[in-house]
Every structure is written in C-alpha cells, then in structure tokens.
Amino acid sequence: MKRGILLMNLGSPDSTSVKDVRRYLNEFLMDERVIDMSYLSRLLLVKGIIVPFRAPKSAKAYSSIWTPEGSPLIVLTRELQAALQSRIAEPVAIAMRYGNPSPRQGFDELLQKAPGLEEVIVVPLYPQYAMSSYETAVEYAKECHKKGGYKFRLEIIPPFYDEPGYLNALAESITPYLKEEYDHILFSYHGIPERHIHKDDVTGNHCLKSADCCSVDSPAHQHCYRHQCLVTTARVTAALDIPKSKYSHSFQSRLGRDEWLKPYTAQRLQEMPGEGIKNLLVACPAFVSDCLETLEEIAEEGKEIFLHAGGEKFTMIPCLNSHPAWVSTLEKWSHNGI
Ligand SMILES: C=CC1=C(C)c2cc3[nH]c(cc4nc(cc5[nH]c(cc1n2)c(C)c5CCC(=O)O)C(CCC(=O)O)=C4C)c(C)c3C=C
Numbered sequence: 001m002k003r004g005i006l007l008m009n010l011g012s013p014d015s016t017s018v019k020d021v022r023r024y025l026n027e028f029l030m031d032e033r034v035i036d037m038s039y040l041s042r043l044l045l046v047k048g049i050i051v052p053f054r055a056p057k058s059a060k061a062y063s064s065i066w067t068p069e070g071s072p073l074i075v076l077t078r079e080l081q082a083a084l085q086s087r088i089a090e091p092v093a094i095a096m097r098y099g100n101p102s103p104r105q106g107f108d109e110l111l112q113k114a115p116g117l118e119e120v121i122v123v124p125l126y127p128q129y130a131m132s133s134y135e136t137a138v139e140y141a142k143e144c145h146k147k148g149g150y151k152f153r154l155e156i157i158p159p160f161y162d163e164p165g166y167l168n169a170l171a172e173s174i175t176p177y178l179k180e181e182y183d184h185i186l187f188s189y190h191g192i193p194e195r196h197i198h199k200d201d202v203t204g205n206h207c208l209k210s211a212d213c214c215s216v217d218s219p220a221h222q223h224c225y226r227h228q229c230l231v232t233t234a235r236v237t238a239a240l241d242i243p244k245s246k247y248s249h250s251f252q253s254r255l256g257r258d259e260w261l262k263p264y265t266a267q268r269l270q271e272m273p274g275e276g277i278k279n280l281l282v283a284c285p286a287f288v289s290d291c292l293e294t295l296e297e298i299a300e301e302g303k304e305i306f307l308h309a310g311g312e313k314f315t316m317i318p319c320l321n322s323h324p325a326w327v328s329t330l331e332k333w334s335h336n337g338i
C-alpha cells in the first residue's frame with residue numbers, strides 16, 4: 001500500500017500584520033462549527049464586531065511570540081513533520097484548517113513525493129474531540145479531498161485523548177518538571193461554549209446535567225470535549241502518581257459573553273496564591289504544538305496574573321511538540337493505525 005501522512009493543525013495568520021490577522025480571524029470565526037449561528041447573524045457579529053476589535057489586539061499578541069521563521073504553531077508543526085519524516089519512509093506533509101498550507105497543498109505535496117499514492121492517513125493534532133477543532137478539521141480535509149478529485153482514500157486518526165501512546169508521551173514530557181519542588185499542577189485546556197457540549201450530546205439529556213456527568217458512563221462521551229479532557233487529566237496524573245490534592249483542571253481562551261466550560265483558567269490563576277499555591281506548574285494537553293494560546297495567553301499573561309496575585313514561581317510545561325516519545329507514537333500510528 002502506497003501511503004502518506006498528513007499532520008493537520010489549526011493554522012495561524014501569514015504574518016503579524018493587522019491585515020493578515022484580520023483575514024485569518026475572518027476565516028476562523030466564520031466557520032459555522034466555531035461560531036454556530038445563522039450565516040447572517042454570524043456575518044454581522046464576526047465582521048461587524050469581533051474582528052474589527054480583535055484583529056489589532058491579536059496582531060500585537062502574535063508579535064510577542066512570532067519567530068524569524070514565522071508562527072510558532074506552524075514552525076513547530078513543520079519540526080514535527082521533519083522529525084517523523086526522519087523515522088519513516090512514507091512521505092509526511094502538513095496542512096492547516098485555516099490559512100496556509102491548505103489540505104490541498106498538503107495532498108499535492110504528498111502526491112509529488114509519492115505518485116500513485118493509495119492512502120493518506122490524516123492526523124488531526126487534537127487529542128480531544130470538539131466540533132470547533134477536531135470535527136471542523138476532519139470535515140475540511142474530506143471536503144478538500146472530494147473537491148480535488150484525488151484517487152487516494154483518507155484514513156482519519158480518531159481523537160486520542162485516552163490512547164496509551166499519547167498519554168505515555170505526555171507523561172514523559174511532564175516528568176522532568178515534577179522532579180523539582182512544586183505546590184500544584186494545573187491542566188489548562190482550551191475552552192468551548194457550554195452550548196457546544198449540549199449540541200454534541202447524542203443522548204440529548206446527559207452532558208452538564210449533573211456535576212459528575214463526565215464520570216458517569218454514557219454514549220455522549222464519544223463527543224463530549226469535557227469528558228475527554230477530564231479523562232486525559234485522570235490518566236496522566238495516575239501514570240505520574242500525582243496525588244488528587246496536587247492537581248486540577250481549568251479551561252482557557254474564552255471569547256465573548258456566553259458561558260464556557262468552567263473553571264476559567266484566568267480566574268483560577270488569580271485565586272490560587274490565596275489558597276496557598278505559590279509554586280505552580282501549568283500543562284496544556286489540548287494543544288499538541290505550542291501556539292498563541294500557550295506561549296502568550298498562559299506563559300505571558302497567565303504568569304503575570306498569577307505572580308501579581310501573590311504567586312512566587314510559575315512554570316509552563318511545553319506542549320509535546322517534537323518530543324521523541326510523541327514522534328515514536330506517531331511513527332507507530334503511521335504504520336499500524338491507532
Ligand atoms: C485545542 C483545540 C481548540 C478548540 C476546541 C478551540 C475552540 C475555539 N477557539 C476559538 C477562538 C479562537 N482561538 C484562537 C486560537 C487558537 N485556538 C486553538 C485551538 C482550539 N480552539 C489554537 C491552537 C489556537 C492558536 C493559533 C495560533 O496561531 O497559534 C483564536 C485566534 C487568536 C486570538 O485572537 O485569540 C481565536 C479567535 C473559539 C471561539 C472556539 C470555540 C468555539
């Protein structure tokens with residue numbers, strides 16, 4: 001079987017100019033799986049309110065983390081591509097849900113390297129399922145595949161929040177940080193609106209109906225982002241033998257006034273020093289590659305909130321990026337699937 005691998009991530013603007021950031025935010029936020037409103041309401045909200053106000057602020061935030069090679073998210077995804085390529089014979093390419101390179105560019109690159117390709121394994125770099133991340137990436141890859149009339153078939157890697165290969169790599173990447181003294185480790189996941197959790201509840205009556213819904217078995221969990229985040233935290237803390245009193249989870253990056261998953265990371269960072277947590281570790285397991293949300297929102301802004309509230313030491317644990325254990329896991333998935 002002639003096979004290629006496509007690593008798919010979220011994407012970044014082409015540069016930190018307000019114009020490029022505006023174009024990126026328009027594409028991102030006009031996605032009906034991200035802002036789930038009727039087309040007209042979405043258009044008015046995104047183009048009339050959110051983007052004009054957000055683009056200059058986001059451009060400034062991107063400027064603070066931009067590298068000479070470009071956006072960290074793209075650079076780190078390319079590094080992962082190179083690391084995996086050095087281990088396997090099958091061609092590896094990258095693609096982004098928004099911006100460049102597109103899935104069509106990724107598919108064409110794979111075809112160029114391996115004419116007569118029969119199968120492409122798409123790896124959405126999202127451990128947990130969410131309509132606004134995993135699902136939109138997969139649907140877009142399928143749409144581009146169809147529109148391009150490609151002859152090869154697609155094999156999609158499912159959300160891997162409880163896969164041993166992912167969890168072992170995550171645990172290994174966190175281990176060195178636990179060797180030094182710390183008071184607490186916070187697992188901060190990208191947030192989503194609570195409405196999205198309800199929308200994805202196949203039972204129509206399970207998610208967010210009780211405080212412990214995510215620990216009560218349900219078919220809803222297949223699409224419950226909160227459940228999948230909590231499972232990742234539970235499995236990785238069990239593997240690392242971290243006592244319950246020393247870890248917690250929270251959700252970051254809230255946009256707008258809707259209720260999003262709680263607790264909110266910024267609020268917890270503000271409260272923790274008052275609870276005696278002075279020396280904090282933060283991990284962000286919803287992100288495979290470091291990006292704006294980890295490097296700027298957590299490592300810069302989050303650190304400032306925590307220290308200003310009386311915290312003394314704030315340590316950000318990098319995402320998996322090209323950790324050798326993670327590359328080994330991807331190597332296995334490239335050959336045997338998940
Ligand atoms: C981890 C998965 C992600 C989910 C789920 C997700 C949902 C989601 N995001 C927004 C709005 C924004 N997110 C932005 C950046 C961003 N988001 C993710 C991942 C998920 N988002 C990543 C990896 C990044 C970083 C991109 C980079 O270039 O580094 C942004 C853009 C930046 C900003 O202006 O803050 C927005 C906007 C919503 C509304 C949402 C769920 C509904």
Ligand SMILES: [Fe+2]
Binds near residue numbers: 190253
């Ligand atoms: Fe996001």
Ligand SMILES: [Fe+2]
Binds near residue numbers: 206208214
């Ligand atoms: Fe749930």
